[in-house]
Amino acid sequence: MRAGYVFAWEDDPGVPHSSANAPVARPKPKLSHSSMAIKLNEQEPNRWHDRQYALRYWSAMDAIHRTISWVDDALPTPIGWNEHIGAELEVDLNAGIEFNAKYIRETRGIFFYRGTVGKQTIYSAESPDIVAHEVGHAVLDSLNPRLWQVADPQGAAFHEAFGDVSAMFSAIRIPEFCASVIYETEGDLKKSSRLSRMGEQLAWGVRVSRPSRVDQECLRNLANEFYYIDPMSLPPRAPASQLCAEEHSFSRVFSAAILDALAEIFSVHTVEDLQSAAKSLAKVLVTAAITTPLSTRYFADLAAHMLAADLAIYGQAHGSALRAAFGNRGILSRTEASELTPEVLADGSEEIGKVLKSKPIDKPELKTMSLSGGRYGLLGDFCVSVPSDLPRFVSASPPESHDEERPQRAAKFFVDSLFSQGKVNVSKDLLTDATAAYRHVETSTHEITDANGREYELRRIEFECPGST
Ligand SMILES: [Zn+2]
Structure with missing residues (x-):
């Protein structure tokens, strides 16, 4: 060597x-x-x-x-x-x-x-x-x-x-x-x-x-x-x-x-x-x-932000490649892709310009909501962070649907999914005999604790590979 x-x-x-x-x-x-x-x-x-x-x-x-x-x-x-x-x-x-x-x-x-x-x-x-x-x-x-x-x-x-x-x-x-x-x-x-x-x-x-x-x-x-x-x-x-x-x-x-x-x-x-x-x-x-704001249209809005970034940095040099990629995967609908004109994309130019000049950008706090612990067999309720931002470039609900409660529905769906996969480590104060199933999770990506000493909340612990023990 x-x-x-x-x-x-x-x-x-x-x-x-x-x-x-x-x-x-x-x-x-x-x-x-x-x-x-x-x-x-x-x-x-x-x-x-x-x-x-x-x-x-x-x-x-x-x-x-x-x-x-x-x-x-x-x-x-x-x-x-x-x-x-x-x-x-x-x-x-x-x-x-x-x-x-x-x-x-x-x-x-x-x-x-x-x-x-x-x-x-x-x-x-x-x-x-x-x-x-x-x-x-x-x-x-x-x-x-x-x-x-x-x-x-x-x-x-x-x-x-x-x-x-x-x-x-x-x-x-x-x-x-x-x-x-x-x-x-x-x-x-x-x-x-x-x-x-x-x-x-x-x-x-x-x-x-x-x-x-x-x-x-x-x-x-x-x-x-x-x-x-x-x-x-x-x-x-x-x-x-x-x-x-x-x-x-x-x-x-x-x-x-x-x-x-x-x-x-x-x-x-x-x-x-x-x-x-x-x-x-x-x-x-x-x-x-x-x-990109954290909304329930995250993939679509992220794709649109990539188009806007490409416009700001490269003058749309990769616009057709990006539109084809996101359009053919259904991430942007055909209508959305055609409506994202340079004029519309320029709307995000102020924040994108700040990033390109290494200036900080302000983001609002995400809203939280309380979920019923009883739904999961737990003794107390707990808080979760909701994808409560409004998307910048695409509509807040998917095309041809309207749902004002969509961020809350997304958060609840996400928590249901975590429980289905056995990924939530629940504080033992919240467990009863009926919730024994949650005592042994294989790998927990999330936990429900009262870490701040006030109320129970769902917190992420880690991102992992889809591993096995
Ligand atoms: Zn990973």
């Missing part, structure tokens, strides 16, 4: 014992100069460590470095982590036994786990897809902290989509990876490829105990056929082959539209063209993620 280089995976180790992917030589990542600093719990590999330790360590470091690099390129000035995290994001590459990876605000970090199938131990930290996804959650929590708490299926699903898109942008930083994807897809990025498939190795591990929780070849494939439908009309859980309102499942509609947009923008079929298409799309996506 040349001095200054290390071996790392580009995107994912792939299914165990397949030789599809191989580690490559990468420049030794330097993480010390970034405004997004990390605190690592492990030692830099030395000659006493085995090869797998070194590969895991450097694959994770390289993935973190590439993720922070794409984010830095997408913003006018570097930003730090969410204020709850502080100056350094903790990174634990070996946090325990579970087929999973998590971003947890309270413990200020990203946590990667390991699981064993037969004699094969899988470390989620060894997959750059998973690492870039988790860093993506931390980045989005800095860009738009209000998404953390909102009880809305689309807001939560966007967090997951952003993680997968982060993995995609992070892999595109490697020119050799781009070349292999262009070869594999013959230039048509809408085809399933290493770029579109997320977390092949971890999916292999999850599949043993939860075969219908993951896609056939990976955790999620962004080259898919899912079409937008109001998530409130979907079931809270379904096998991975179908769309449901659960955040990882529903995220696939938005992340697929981003892959479609990338495929449309990428026209010359060179490595440089792919990297430049990804950079433009990243800038537009990040600007929209900061500025």
Whole structure:
């Protein structure tokens, strides 16, 4: 190995014992100069460590470095982590036994786990897809902290989509990876490829105990056929082959539209063209993620904000690609897409202009509502944050429907879904014998506590992979 280089995976180790992917030589990542600093719990590999330790360590470091690099390129000035995290994001590459990876605000970090199938131990930290996804959650929590708490299926699903898109942008930083994807897809990025498939190795591990929780070849494939439908009309859980309102499942509609947009923008079929298409799309996506209000039309309004950001930054250079991508996935209706003229999109130019000049923007507090604990067999009521903003560019209700209570309905639907999936850890003061089912949840993404000492509220604890124990 040349001095200054290390071996790392580009995107994912792939299914165990397949030789599809191989580690490559990468420049030794330097993480010390970034405004997004990390605190690592492990030692830099030395000659006493085995090869797998070194590969895991450097694959994770390289993935973190590439993720922070794409984010830095997408913003006018570097930003730090969410204020709850502080100056350094903790990174634990070996946090325990579970087929999973998590971003947890309270413990200020990203946590990667390991699981064993037969004699094969899988470390989620060894997959750059998973690492870039988790860093993506931390980045989005800095860009738009209000998404953390909102009880809305689309807001939560966007967090997951952003993680997968982060993995995609992070892999595109490697020119050799781009070349292999262009070869594999013959230039048509809408085809399933290493770029579109997320977390092949971890999916292999999850599949043993939860075969219908993951896609056939990976955790999620962004080259898919899912079409937008109001998530409130979907079931809270379904096998991975179908769309449901659960955040990882529903995220696939938005992340697929981003892959479609990338495929449309990428026209010359060179490595440089792919990297430049990804950079433009990243800038537009990040600007929209900061500025889009949290409404129950979040996906549609986010798509419209991407059009507005593209108008402000690139003079609509990618307008037709974005319209085709969001229109063909049903995220924007045909009528909405045609009504979003440059005059209408200019309406958001003030906030977008502030983002481009790195100026802060004010956001109102989200409204809260009280939900009846009795509905879930609990002894007391609790509060949830409602997606109460009005959308900026699209109507507050989907076309041809009118529902003034839609934000409240979305919040209630979201909480019902969480309970259906066993994802809520309920404070024991609220439990009776009748609610024993809630005493043992598999992994809880949310909790109901009286943390502020006044009233019970639903709080998010973490974003996780759709893992299994
Ligand atoms: Zn996630």
